Amino acid sequence: MSKEHEVRRVGIVGYGHLGQYLVQRILKEGSLHHLELAFVWNRHLEKMEGTVPEHLQLQDLSEFDKRQADLVVEVAHPSIIRDHGTAFLSSANFMVGSPTALADHPTEKKLREASSQSGKTLYIPSGALWGGEDIQKMADRGTLKALKITMTKHPDSFKLEGALVERNEAARTKRLILYEGAVRRLCPLAPNNVNTMAAASMAAHTLGFDGVVGVLIADPSLPDWHLVDIEVTGPTNEQSGNTFTVKTSRQNPARPNSVTGTATFDSFWSSLLMCSGHGGRVYLC
Structure with a gap:
């Protein structure tokens, strides 16, 4: 064989x-x-x-x-x-x-x-994570300048720790940003929910967990969807002043209260x- x-x-x-x-x-x-x-x-x-x-x-x-x-x-x-x-x-x-x-x-x-x-x-x-290989290639070439990942879910889809628990309760009636900052500090507060951000931080190895920005949003109007928005920033052209950017938006169907989206x-x-x-x-x- x-x-x-x-x-x-x-x-x-x-x-x-x-x-x-x-x-x-x-x-x-x-x-x-x-x-x-x-x-x-x-x-x-x-x-x-x-x-x-x-x-x-x-x-x-x-x-x-x-x-x-x-x-x-x-x-x-x-x-x-x-x-x-x-x-x-x-x-x-x-x-x-x-x-x-x-x-x-x-x-x-x-x-x-x-x-x-x-x-x-x-x-x-x-x-x-959509486009992870492309992010890793940019990191390998030294052209990855910034990476921001925004994840939006229904409050019942989160399993949170610490201060985010109380903040998530406040999102029962309105859309609320639970966290925005370095992914490293977010991971222990939402260990079951932000694996996508952690995978991105490993792919974006030149930025890592401290350099990749994570945004976690609770939205009670999304009972059966998980949204993942990714913003990649590359180098700026010295002559034109234009900056390379890529934005993707992933809409992942999910069972109500589910941590993991169906497509995952x-x-x-x-x-x-x-x-x-x-x-x-x-x-x-």
Whole structure:
């Protein structure tokens, strides 16, 4: 069997809506893509009863390496990345579904080092980020000057921490800007909601979490939509004085109260299929 057709064993960490979606697609379509499940882990094992074969249920996450996964996919919580990320990278490629964890500088540094040392890839899925590869190319060339991402959702679609909780309550009757500033400070306040901003901060590596601007807006008139607006600023032409800019607006249908928009599920599946053969580095997929 040629290397590109070798079966890749995938471990899924987390069994919420996104984890369930990925598990069921692998169970149904894995053979078409040369994938098979190595294990599924969830903090509450009973959630997997009846849908995940018992022999695939992993009870102790610290024993993941016994399942010999080629790729570990985290779709659980940023704390998983902080606590287990370097261990995952010691023996498998690792796709980070909660890149807000990387806003913690020591965590990002440890995972980059672990990837380089093991030769395994730290994959960052694009999720709801539109144009991430173009942003990364501009950063690579040194032409990315500014990046601003505005995410707008219904107040019930947010899972917030700290001061943003009370501010979000005030948005029940009117559109309200919850936060505007560096993405690094926002990630711990909205760890489940701003993974798109975190992925953009990794792609825009010359700006990073401190240089990328995030704007979080609660809008009670949007019960079943997630909006993502991206503004990219490039270099200014010395002769004309004109500045390179790109603006995109993504309207992602979403179930009421849902953290993740509908189209993001398919995006994650496409990212998973790309996770092979990129070596010891960080790779946007």
